[in-house]
Amino acid sequence: MNQKINTILVPRPKAQGEKLAQQLILAGFKPLCHPIMTYNSNANEAIIRHHLIEHKPTILVFVSIAAVEFAQQHFSINQWQSLSDIEAIIAVGSSTQEALKRYNIESLCPNSFDSEGMLALPILEQPSLSHCRVTIVRGEDGREYLAQNLEKKGAKVNFLSVYEKVWLEFAADQAQQWRQSQINCIVVTSNAFLNHLVQIIDISDDYWKNHCFWFVISERVAVCATALGLRNVINTHGATNQAIITTLLNTELTYD
Known part of the structure; x- marks a missing residue:
């Protein structure tokens, strides 16, 4: 029918x-x-600074527009390099990439806007990622599949939660x-x-x-x-x- x-x-x-x-x-x-749903912030500048100093990420992964906006709201992303060893920034999709561009931040973006697409990027497709320290900037959860696959290749992966989802009644x-x-x-x-x-x-x-x-x-x-x-x-x-x-x-x- x-x-x-x-x-x-x-x-x-x-x-x-x-x-x-x-x-x-x-x-x-x-x-x-x-x-x-809507979003609430669950981070601040002190939390972000502590994460960057402790983990010294070489790669940042932003999983959404909200991840960019809440991170920027608390501590300008352009200043993150001063506290870490960032070599590359990855945006999960074109909208997230555009959000980063608004703050003059260049990023890599996969052809397929998902974890599989990010894993196919040349920087993450290498057989060994033991030299990489990856921070996934996200809400309170998500992208565990991405983290697990990066860890299998030897990368050190940490999550930085900058917002949380609030489900409406x-x-x-x-x-x-x-x-x-x-x-x-x-x-x-x-x-x-x-x-x-x-x-x-x-x-x-x-x-x-x-x-x-x-x-x-x-x-x-x-x-x-x-x-x-x-x-x-x-x-x-x-x-x-x-x-x-x-x-x-x-x-x-x-x-x-």
Whole structure:
């Protein structure tokens, strides 16, 4: 059975969600921007300074725009070199790279905006990374897969948490409200988002399980969504707004 896209749920944090929603409208779609989380800071200049002095990273990895903004807010990233031995900075994707550029910081960016893409960068693809000290700048969790693979090659990996996710509370009938808004597509940008969405939506419900379309940004999220029993999972192969919109435009929605 063929189905058209009615309303697309965008559950990203407010600023990112509104930017995607605006581009979706320009592409002819009807989005509903409804953040399910926000961010809080959980670091300060003293914490960052201590980390840099203690671990002396040679490579910095920024995992998100939020990681850049909260780090910069506490202690200008341009000054980090004075307390460490930074040789390279890696941004997980183009949006994170642009955030760094706003502070005149050049960074490497993979072709595939995920952990696998970062591991494929020449600087990290070397057989041995025993000479590398890597700091992953992130929220309170995430990128464990990246860290584990770097450690297997001998790198010393540490996490620097500069923000934390705050999951918002919803009414008991939130899923029903979304159905009334004719939501039949949901954009999911991480496993954390997927797990919290399924707490809001009863995925044993036939509609969400078999008739809603879940657009996810990587194979890892796609595997998790399928394992949860979601039937219509579509991989955008990237978290950029353009990757999401291009996939939406090129996908014919069908279900049996």
